[in-house]
Amino acid sequence: MFQFMKQPPSVLLPLLRSAFQGELLAWLFLHPEQEYPQVELARRFEVTPPTVTREVDRLAAAGLVRERRVGNLRLVSADTDMVIARPLTELLALTYGPVAVLPGLLEGVPGVEGAYIYGSWAARYTGEPGRVPRDLDILVVGDADDDDLYDVARKAERQLGREVNIRRLSCSSWESPGEDPFLESIRSRPLVRLKIGNERS
Template identity: 40%
Template sequence: MSIQNLSEHLEIPYATVHREVGRLLEAGLITEEKVGNYRLIGPNKQSPYYRPLSELLEIASGPVPLLREALEGVDGVQEVVIFGSWAHRALGHRGPAPEDIDVLVIGQPDVGKVYAACSRVTKKLGWPVNPTIMSVDEWHEDTPFLRNVRAGGVLNVIDS
């Protein structure tokens, strides 16, 4: 990615991004390649800091992008939401730190593939990911469980 693209994507002034890129280059955390008039930057995968920093970023960004990536390719998945304590905290409600991630997978997916995908996310994040699978018709029902899920708030991972 070029410094200009990064500046536009982050909506941060070019001068600020340019200065920080210089610091990251000096620290050996990123690499630079000149292509024409562009300076393309990327992670320095040879740095001893690469793995711990990438793991920290995965945890800090939360489970949404990891779950999206893991479940988008599973046939039959129409919608995915995070509910429970993780969603509740992410939506700004107070309470103890979540101990797991409750995920509602809506559609007619292969159960084994859903559990395998959630297992991969569990390994990356270090928090158990607990999928509940239901059909679209079940999702639209008015059950005590779903009233509780909706009342607590949900984070959309994949929209239909």
């Protein structure tokens, strides 16, 4: 569903005008080999096409992104040749990188039915003020192999520049938590769902 409300300010990276700007830049710069149609970006971030158009116009005018027309499609990609591309990519990896990187790493792992970021990073992402967290806490729902999840965590650490901790939980435990203190704790705090291709609806 499209969001028509004003975009909230960024807490993870207050230098940016909005959280959406951070998400969009992170997605483009952490997938630098890809071009994305604006309509696809609108669907991915659940915003209106005009919102994407306005943001891309600003970023293109500043020389941060490239754009190319193919028929009626406007394709957008990161401009990795600009002088600040490398430090900007590192900064984005440390702030909005988790939602751009983790889905791609998890969607190829058998047994992953869903995944969430919890803890301090999720709190910052959802607008709670505070320092940028030093580590990431991920909850994976399903019966994925622990060795596979360990590999994902190490790959994510290399790309995101911080410690990544993954905890696995069965689908039945997630759907019927009972009186599990751990689940009660994380359900009472912000959770950020990762959009992965093989998760349950």
